[in-house]
Each structure stands twice: as C-alpha cells, then as structure tokens.
Amino acid sequence: MIKVEGLTKRYARTVAVDNVSFEVTKGQIVGFLGPNGAGKTTTMRVLTGFLPATEGRAEVAGYDVTTQSMEVKKRLGYLPETPPLYPDMEVKEYLEFVGRLKGVPKSEVRQRVAEVSERCSVGDVQTKLISKLSKGYRQRVGLAQAIIHNPDVLILDEPTSGLDPKQIIETRDLIKSLAGNHTIILSTHILQEVEATCERVVIINKGKLVATDTVDNLTHRLRGSEAVLVEVSGVDADAARERLAKIEGVARVTTGEGKGGAVRLEVETQQSQRVRPEIARTVVQSGWQLHELHAAAFSLEEVFIELTSSQKAEQNNG
Numbered sequence: 171m172i173k174v175e176g177l178t179k180r181y182a183r184t185v186a187v188d189n190v191s192f193e194v195t196k197g198q199i200v201g202f203l204g205p206n207g208a209g210k211t212t213t214m215r216v217l218t219g220f221l222p223a224t225e226g227r228a229e230v231a232g233y234d235v236t237t238q239s240m241e242v243k244k245r246l247g248y249l250p251e252t253p254p255l256y257p258d259m260e261v262k263e264y265l266e267f268v269g270r271l272k273g274v275p276k277s278e279v280r281q282r283v284a285e286v287s288e289r290c291s292v293g294d295v296q297t298k299l300i301s302k303l304s305k306g307y308r309q310r311v312g313l314a315q316a317i318i319h320n321p322d323v324l325i326l327d328e329p330t331s332g333l334d335p336k337q338i339i340e341t342r343d344l345i346k347s348l349a350g351n352h353t354i355i356l357s358t359h360i361l362q363e364v365e366a367t368c369e370r371v372v373i374i375n376k377g378k379l380v381a382t383d384t385v386d387n388l389t390h391r392l393r394g395s396e397a398v399l400v401e402v403s404g405v406d407a408d409a410a411r412e413r414l415a416k417i418e419g420v421a422r423v424t425t426g427e428g429k430g431g432a433v434r435l436e437v438e439t440q441q442s443q444r445v446r447p448e449i450a451r452t453v454v455q456s457g458w459q460l461h462e463l464h465a466a467a468f469s470l471e472e473v474f475i476e477l478t479s480s481q482k483a484e485q486n487n488g
C-alpha cells in the first residue's frame with residue numbers, strides 16, 4: 171500500500187533522507203521511529219507529495235507520489251507536525267470545508283463531520299473558533315481533518331504530541347480501530363506508543379534506515395530470546411560464571427557486582443531456551459545463596475538505543 175524505493179532527499183547541503191526503502195502492506199500500522207532530525211517528517215512529506223524526492227521513488231495506494239499526486243491525495247490523509255488549521259474558522263465550519271475540498275459529496279459532508287468529530291472527541295467544540303482552541307484540541311481537529319474523506323492511507327506525524335494522557339490513550343485506540351481498513355504510518359519518539367499501537371516498526375537514524383521488522387522480532391533479535399539476571403553470594407564471580415556457563419542452552423554469562431557484595435550474573439540464552447529452572451537448581455545444589463533471579467527483557471527502548479547509536483545498525487535490516 172506504501173512503497174518507498176531508494177528514497178533520498180537533500181536540502182542544500184543536508185541529506186535529510188538517504189537511500190531509504192521500505193514497504194507497508196494494506197491494513198497495517200507501522201511506527202516510524204527515530205531521534206530528532208532523523209528524517210521522519212521529510213520522508214512523510216515526500217510520501218504525501220508535498221516535497222519532491224531528490225532521488226528514488228515512492229508509491230501510495232499504487233500511485234506514484236510525484237507523477238500521480240492527485241490520485242495519491244484523494245486516497246491519503248495527512249496529519250502534519252503542525253496541523254493545517256484556519257484560525258478564523260469554527261471547528262465545524264473548517265471540517266466541512268476540508269471535507270468538501272477532499273471530495274466528500276455535499277449531501278454527506280455534515281454527517282461525515284459529525285462522525286469524525288465524535289471519533290476524535292471534538293464534538294464539544296464544534297462552534298469554537300480554531301484560534302481559541304488549546305493545543306491538544308487543535309491536534310484532535312488535525313486528526314479529524316486527516317480522516318474526513320475516509321482515506322485508504324493515513325500518514326500521521328506525531329499524532330499524540332501535545333495531548334493529555336487520557337486523550338493519548340483514546341487517540342491510540344482510535345488509530346488502532348482504523349487499521350484493517352486503513353494503512354497507517356505514524357511517526358513518534360515514544361517507544362511505548364509503537365509497542366501499544368503498531369505491528370511493525372521502521373527505524374531511521376540520520377536519514378538512513380537502520381531496521382524494519384515486527385515489534386516482536388526486534389525486541390527479541392538483538393541478544394537471543396531471553397536473558398536472565400541472577401544475584402548470588404557464597405561463591406566468587408569467576409566460579410559462578412563458569413558453573414552457569416555449563417548449563418545447556420546458555421550462550422554467554424557476564425558478571426558484575428550485585429547489591430551488598432553479591433555476585434551479579436547476566437545469563438544470555440540461545441534462541442527460545444528456557445533456562446531459569448536449571449539456573450535455580452544449580453544455585454541451590456552448589457550451596458550458593460540466591461538473592462535474585464528473574465528474566466531481563468530487552469525493551470524496544472534498549473533496541474532503539476542500540477540501533478541508533480552504533481554501527482550495528484547496518485547489519486540489522488531484516
């Protein structure tokens with residue numbers, strides 16, 4: 171539904187997007203993740219036809235964003251970083267205006283405005299001037315205008331930025347409810363948001379693609395499927411490490427200092443091996459004191475930091 175091939179965008183001297191390729195299939199929600207200045211907004215603006223690409227190409231709903239931009243615009247809803255609002259209009263008036271502009275038939279536009287207002291929780295500010303709205307309400311109106319013509323593809327640039335916690339949850343739910351019928355790409359810095367909303371994630375850093383995969387795969391890929399954290403005393407670190415390293419399914423053991431002079435061991439397992447019971451048994455049989463034993467999950471956050479701060483990035487496209 172969205173296809174990006176070798177996309178490069180240069181501004182004067184800055185290479186904002188550097189040879190990026192990825193695809194999004196119909197009905198998916200994809201999180202577009204990257205630190206400030208990574209090139210998220212630039213990529214989105216190229217996808218929406220607002221900016222020409224320097225090199226490469228992109229397709230939305232089967233149409234080329236450069237040569238068939240009218241077709242693309244009909245099928246695409248876009249929420250920019252700063253919603254394109256007219257301060258002198260009332261909310262309802264503005265949404266009707268955008269609806270007509272985007273080809274909603276005159277006879278249906280009122281009904282449609284009522285629907286999206288309900289979904290985006292702006293029913294209570296219908297007759298307010300946009301200039302008088304708070305930031306969060308502006309964001310909601312921005313979302314409402316993006317979905318007014320029921321587009322196949324939605325491109326949302328930080329859709330929850332500026333919203334209150336309750337509204338963040340409602341917006342995430344709204345976005346999730348739109349998947350299936352709609353293909354969605356949303357940018358964010360918030361990893362939780364990706365975990366809560368998206369099936370796939372595309373990570374870019376300094377204009378370059380560093381990873382594209384499912385959220386599950388990414389969080390499992392970097393360091394085997396599980397890591398276990400153990401703290402014991404009554405044994406020295408090297409002896410403990412050697413003993414635990416002999417357990418079947420253990421890939422690697424690293425040691426450190428635990429609380430109160432205990433030995434802290436991080437046990438990395440081979441793919442999908444469950445070694446916790448065996449670790450517990452070994453500790454007890456060796457006569458060590460067990461202070462702690464639990465799984466250390468690798469969060470998307472750790473994956474993200476790892477991918478965006480090291481050379482490993484290039485090896486992790488999958």
Ligand SMILES: Nc1ncnc2c1ncn2[C@@H]1O[C@H](COP(=O)(O)OP(=O)(O)OP(=O)(O)O)[C@@H](O)[C@H]1O
Nearest residue numbers: 181184185186204205206207208209210211212213
């Ligand atoms: N109009 C412009 N002219 C020149 N350089 C630009 C322009 N817009 C963006 N850039 C540069 O392109 C790079 C990518 O910016 P972009 O806005 O796409 O990043 P982003 O990932 O959306 O960041 P953020 O998380 O801060 O929104 C940055 O180095 C930025 O300074």
Ligand SMILES: [Mg+2]
Nearest residue numbers: 210211212251
């Ligand atoms: Mg941006």
